[in-house]
Amino acid sequence: MSNLLEINNLSVDFPSRRGQVAAVNKVSIEVAKGEVLGLVGESGAGKSTVGNSIINLLEPPGYISGGEIIFDGARIDQLSNEEMRKIRGAKIGTIFQDPQTSLNPLMTIGKQLSETLIETLKISGSSAREKAIELLDSVGIPEPEARLDAYPHQFSGGMRQRVVIALALAGDPDLIIADEPTTALDVSIQKQILDLIKSLCKQRNLGVIIVTHDIGVIAEIADRVAVMYNGQLVEQGKVTQVLQKPKHEYTKSLISAVPSGDQKLHRFTVVDYIDGSGEKVTLENVSDHWLSKNKSSETHNTAVSVKNLSIEFSIRQALFRKNRISLKAVDDVSIEIQTGESFGLVGESGSGKSTLARLIAGLYTPKSGDINIFGHNVLQKTQKTKTSLIRRKMQMIFQDPYSSLNSRMTVEDIISEPIRFHRSTENSSETSEVVRDLISFVGMPTTSLKKYPHEFSGGQRQRISIARALASRPEILICDEPTSALDVSVQANILNLLKDLQEELSLTMLFISHDLPVIRQMCDRVAVMQNGKICEISQTDELFDNPEHEYSKHLLGLMPRMDLFRL
Amino acid sequence: MFYFILNRLAQALLVMAVVSAISFSLFNFVGDPVNNMVGQDATREQRIEIRQQLGLDDPILVQYQRFMLNVAQGDFGLSYRIKQPVSQLILERLPATLELVFASAIIAVFIGIVLGVFTGIRRYSWVSKIIMSVSLIGVSLPTFIIGIGLIYLFAVYLRWLPSSGRAGVIEVGGWKTSLLTVDGWRSIILPAITLSLFQLTMILRLVRAEMLEVMRSDYIKFARARGLANRAIHFGHALRNTLVPVITIIGLNIGGLIAYSVITETVFQWPGTGLMFIQAVDFVDVPIMAAYLIFVALLFVVINLIVDILYFVVDPRIRRGGS
Structure with a gap:
């Protein structure tokens, strides 16, 4: 069988001040026509670098230091920029991760399509327009002719990714490189997009390389899979074979780290193959420690009680009231979270789950409704001091560990700030002692205190965020998608840490996620949200085994196919 | 909208x-x-x-x-010194200032954007490095020193251009212009360059910084991956995306040009409103000072309004609710 693309012993180096860094080390893969190859690995594995070096769009100063890339029988790794440009688009199409940012926001999609068509197919403007309509139709965009004059921001995320796919197909290429094509999308849309890529691959007899960190995606779409770790190819073969009988240790641990939606386990399987997964230090006598000394004297069974809560956001301002449009982000929601419980909130993006969390945390003011925390109405303006005392018992951990830490403060300053602000220690030596305890409590060495956030990986940063949240001695922890920006193996570590903390400090937890398997492992009870409303609240196992609401059934149906690699 | x-x-x-x-x-x-x-x-x-x-x-x-x-009603009273209506005095002087500002704005915007794009794309070439070093001079030297330097070089030493004043003025439909004669052009070059230099370097540095930012963005990478030519990428995709912040600064700076024209007009004895204002300050001619203040404020307000409307034209994301 003649291969469409053959990569032999490819090496890519990034020169840096500390010498050469080999991002890709002697990787050999091949792709045939009509075949989907999955390239899987965690962040920093070098999988995107392989994709970028095929079309010679490596970020400088990276360069190909060895090996050869053969496309359609000819070497393409030594072509000049101008020769390579003619291959891009026309022979090899590319799809990038984030449809929000991969389209030019100031140009209509019709113009971006015709521009590409004119360049790659050398056709006239009017026939380019016809071809553009045809393309939009083939990627499943309704009313393609009317949509040509729309700007990217007028499309939803999934539709935008369809436009990106249409653009990648514009030059009628033979090979498509899709770099994390569904990572930024909701599960339901992820499935549609993967189905689309798969069917286009079969229809047009394309070779497809899917670069992803998500084993679920691989199971869904790929024919063959290549696993990368630390710049090297550790294993490749047919999907069923690799996922069911992984040979390499890394592949095994990668697969076992994927949280299961089928049954509840006590702990997440930890991948010991990953660097920097520090062990958590268990504090002796937690109940005597500073961390536990702020518990309320009065105990309430209900930690958080929300009644008929609503908030609206204005999406169009106008002079006259009737022309104004607003969106009900949270619409008449009532929930009760018991003390010590782990309560899950699940839904797709735009369902209002983060808004609800922010309302409870006091970051937004609701339009109507009541919020009671430990029996105290925090919306009453008359008892401001009491309210701020209560609010202190509640801390948030955010999704993006990169933007939620101040990059100009040392870790020590970040963690000690809430302590100093609340004056919750006797003196500064006690503060630094507490900070040292906190950082080792979340599994990081005390030497990290003098460093700045950019010196840490995503998982380590999330640990710092957790330590910062603990520094206020919270009783309620609100976690807003705490691991969705992290790799699976790191995710398992962070989730285990959160579980342990919850047990040791008997915290109440509000856990928000779009990821059903994670919710199943983490939560006692779950609320399913859609369009600002709660569809269903039930025990976690109940929900997964017998969902009542139609929407819950729909969501559960979208979980990645675990059967493929869990026999 | x-x-x-x-x-x-x-x-x-x-x-x-x-x-x-x-x-x-x-x-x-x-x-x-x-x-x-x-x-x-x-x-x-x-x-x-x-x-x-x-x-x-x-x-x-x-x-x-x-x-x-x-x-x-446009009546600012009589000048204490010249005993003529202030509005009439301003209207007489206005064409000179507006033409000067217009000429220097064109120089600043055109050269600033072209050089900014160039240095943004060819970041590491030695030409860019020279441009960036020279542009430091434009930012750091005060206007009057540049003006005096230019006068010395081109008017005194080389004797190519006149050193001061506004020559070759002819009247077209009530507007006294100096842009239609060779003499007029010769006399506007030096003051216009002097006035534009600071703005030019500001625009240059801003466009360059924005270009560097935009060239790193995903849609530029995606445009490259689709095989588009460099020219289409640089001018069709990148430049337009740099424009929103650039328009803001240009808008504010055109107001600044009028304010700075006081100094340039004094150095070159350019008979515009700025020079008139300086003379009015000398004689405590309050009606002229008051009128000038209102006039400059009005210009700033109008320019800002135009800038706001331009956002709508450039960036479809701001046109919410439209179409």
């Missing part, structure tokens, strides 16, 4: 009201105009008569009301 513009117009009116109140207060706080108007040997009766003529004995609020009514 309609709501937005109405909102901005209301803000503009508020700004103008505050500025006019400040310029009215000039009349009461900057010296005694009567002293400036009559000689040392004027009698007490003469002074009282002038005070009455000018209405300076009326209550403040009455004076303010009268001032505002007149201003609304």
